[in-house]
Amino acid sequence: MAPAPAPEILAAFEAAKGFMPAGEGLALYAAAVDAGRLGLPLLEVGTYCGRSTILLADAARAAGVTALTVDHHRGSEEQQPGWEYHDPKTVDPETGLMDTLPEFRRTLHRAGLEEHVVALVGRSPQVAKVWGTPLGLVFVDGGHTDEHANADYEGWAPHLAEGGLLVIHDVFPDPEDEFTGQAPYRVFLRALESGAFTRVSESGSLRVLRRTGRGV
Ligand SMILES: C[S@@+](CC[C@H](N)C(=O)[O-])C[C@H]1O[C@@H](n2cnc3c(N)ncnc32)[C@H](O)[C@@H]1O
Secondary structure, eight states: OOOOOOHHHHHHHHHSSSOOOHHHHHHHHHHHHHHHTTOSOEEEEOOTTSHHHHHHHHHHHHHTOOEEEEEOSSOOGGGSTTSTTOOGGGBOTTTSSBOOHHHHHHHHHHHTOGGGEEEEESOHHHHHHHOOSOEEEEEEOSOOSHHHHHHHHHHHGGGEEEEEEEEEOOOOSSTTTOSSOSHHHHHHHHHHHTTSEEEEEEETTEEEEEEOSSOO
């Protein structure tokens, strides 16, 4: 049976602001528990308000590793004012810009998971460029344009250890189903075509791949 988070962790996930449905959250959690066995950090691209981070943090705690989460906290294209996924409560009244960092910090505090997470505040490719530690899991849930999704893959997949898991969110093979573009689907195909990754599982729009070869 797939590992599942404790009821209080699941409740914290469900109470947190964000977009991930519970079924996909459970699949992410199972992947994080699996990857935690490597004893390496688990990294997320796309923190937003910390909904999915809760699950990575709980799996990291159990494995004795750290969860890392990268975001500039200014929101993706589809989360900006006037777009479908905009939440006016995420706007900083002083700058007039989105700032999801305060809500993220509240989310982790409420869940009691602060000490298991390191938040990396910055642009994903910039952080990836200076990164030097192998990773047990890379969860890609950042910008959904081809530019951003490819940069996340190119920046972080090279740091993924042999046997580590690459998890991609919002993979929609059917253009009828997509709501923020098919760039994550194209990155999923790219990872498979590289020959470096093997399919593990899929749940909703979440895809889990294992690094079974070198390269990206
Ligand atoms: C779909 S949300 C993440 C949702 C989150 N994983 C959850 O479960 O609620 C995407 C996030 O990626 C961030 N983002 C988009 N492009 C980015 C980039 N190039 N560098 C860093 N963060 C980025 C946005 O600020 C946004 O918070």
